[in-house]
Amino acid sequence: MSHYEPLKIEEKWQKRWEEEKPFAAKDNDKRPKMYLAEMFPYPSGAGLHVGHVRNFSIVDCLARFYTQQEMNVLRPFGYDTFGLPAENYAIKTGIAPQDVTITNIDNFRKQAKRLGYAIDWDREVNTSDPNYYKWTQWCFLQLFKKGLAYQKESYQWWCPVDQTVLANEQVENGCCWRCGHEVEKKKMKQWFFKITAYADELLDEIDSLDWPEKIKVMQKNWIGRSEGAEVDFQIAESGGKITVFTTRPDTIFGSTFMVLAPENELIDELVNDDTREAVEKYCKQALKKSEIERQENKEKTGVFTGSYVINPATGKEMPVWVADYVLSGYGTGAVMGVPACDERDYQFATKFELPIVKVIEKPENSTDDSPCYAGEGEMVNSGPFSGKQSSEVREQINDWLEQQGIGHKKVTYRMRDWLISRQRYWGCPIPIAYDKKGNPHAIPEDQLPVMLPKIDDYKPDSTGRSALAKCDEFLKVTINGEEMTRETDTLDGYACSSWYLWRYTDPHNDKAAWDKKIVNYWAPLDVYCGGDHAVAHLLYVRFWCKFFADEGYLGFREPIKRLLYNGYINAPDGKKMSKSKGNVIDPLDVIDQGYGADTLRTYELFIGPYDQKATWSTEAIGGVYRFMNRCWTLVFDSKLNTEDKNIAYRHKTIKKVTEDICRANFNTAVAAMMEYVNELYKNGANKEDLIVLGKILKPFAPHLASEMLEELGSDDIWPKWDEKLLVEDEIEMVVQVNGKLRGRIMIPADDAEDKDKLEAYARADEKVKTFTDGKDIIKVIVIPKTHLVNIVVK
């Protein structure tokens, strides 16, 4: 007697898939296309972890499901290889990032193949391969040509440990996303992508996406659109002006002071000999404070500049202050203080004894007794606008500002432009060179790629430039006969991952980043799956998609139709897996222990809803292994039924599993297959029962299912169900008395639709009678759909 040997079966099928390449996608095929991908991994030296397996198995389950439904499926794979870990490793060990990356990719590929994924291996991409980053540079140049890649000198987040600037999206609670060290503010000239040019479209199209609500809300918050007005305030005695942004122009009559951010460049002109010293000291301190300190201490601080501006509505003088509660990067870096209508301005005014003028009356029924009221209401002390409602005054003031030529409506976003230059070696070189005057020039497209040179010393230099600054042969370049110096910054890794979904469709093209016809056949992506990058990556891809659509390179404006955002897996102790805690589960160990890849994959899909976090259980995986064994035994070690006893159950299971996979309810799909197998053990199975089992099991456990289908002599085409065959001859009806379950009665299925018959069965039941006898029946509710009868008695 033989038994289930997963490792043997899996080796056999993996070898066959390697030779026959059944997962090769065919461009421009007539079958309906289906394009799926996971967020490509960073191939670390540690190899696959169970989180990767969950992520990849979700995509694989869908890819195989659609393949079995005879669709033309594209399911590629790639590696996101630039970044700090490889560079820091190089600094520590002297091993070139190029070499480590190749080793790690080879290991990742080998491991992914042991999980039996249905990947088209001829389409691999690797972002640090010159054949790939040549086109990343090309993408940069398209943005540069249109003015959407530009340089700007301003205060930036700087990580003193990693010695590079960071994008807003890479600062988490005032700390570097990579090393966790507090970030500093540093004034530097940096490269940006003008993502704000697409802010409105990025916001407006979110609602049309089949994405988790959570992610949509995060992106909306991140973009943070607010409508308001910009208003100019004349500086008293100087003739200059200061512009503020406000969402509440209706409160302008209540503005009694103005506040500038410490970074604001106008401050220099506003100070006088008496105030200069104190203001400079304050600004210096504010800039030195870490972002955490600035956020934690909400006690208002500030200093008077010595200057005044004129409130255009009241004509009164308002003192101009500097305070760090005003942010430099948002709006104009200056606000009009309206202490009666804004909590922060109120705190500031009380602390520094600035006048408070009430301009909005609280509604009479308001229970709020704070002296500061930010809501809507009737205007007071507001000249011609007094007596009107604040919400309507808002529009009228906007018109008035415009007529006076001192203001206009304005939309402002919380999102800033995307800072993309990094002072690090291991990234895609920015294809720019500077002439003698320091003006930037594009490297001509026929000189791409700008190769990242192999070097010995990877450390950034002391001036805050990448190690490339020390590489003379890299620096020198001649463009149109003019000697120039290359840019030594490299691109943020997120730039490299902003277009790989299109490269996948045409990965070996050496004439273009992608072919328009091919990309428009496959893309946009039908399903994208990942558990990270809710804002950054997913926003950047959308931005590039819109840009390249505008340039005519893409025929669609949203890159991802459906997003599955999977949860992470914790260690059995409930904590995050980490090497230092010694609680890491290595998926390859699980396979080699004897469970095999099929059990591992199925277990990770069974562990709970795919979008929730889960805790690894070393016991529960045994249950899935038992299930695999029971499937194997049914096909290879049991007698077949000759009758067809399980028709209804079989069709019910096909329906349930099909619908569950479509809804991404993988855990309940597995549960349904387990129930089906339990039923087959009870009743015995015929050949058709087992063929169906093999087919529906294949997206989860492809090796075992292939083995079963081969034994049964069947193809793997996805089975269909027949609604008519779902119904058993007899069904159970349920009787309630006053909403309480009092009886279950087996009745012929033919009677299930007949309301009168259902009621008659219910009234005739002996057990039900004991609860209704001697009582008045007020009402009988009959629900044929659930074959339920509720008798209401008094």
Add this chain to the structure above:
RNA sequence: GGGCAAGUGGCGGAAUUGGUAUACGCGGCAGACUUAAAAUCUGCUUCCUUUACCGGAUUAUGGGUUCGAGUCCCAUCUUGCCCACCA
């Protein structure tokens, strides 16, 4: 501080439009097979009462709507996530 989501057995979790709460799995208990153990197979397993039947209670807590509520509404508590001086 603001916003959103969630709270179901010993545990992970199911319940698709308001209609049989606790599917499936783990763990536990019992039995079969075995000299024995493992594996496998078969039952039982929300709680209270009961030998058993019957009955009662139960989806964080309290109220409401309804013939009927895990599901809808209100309040409270707890947890998680996101944002957090964004004018």
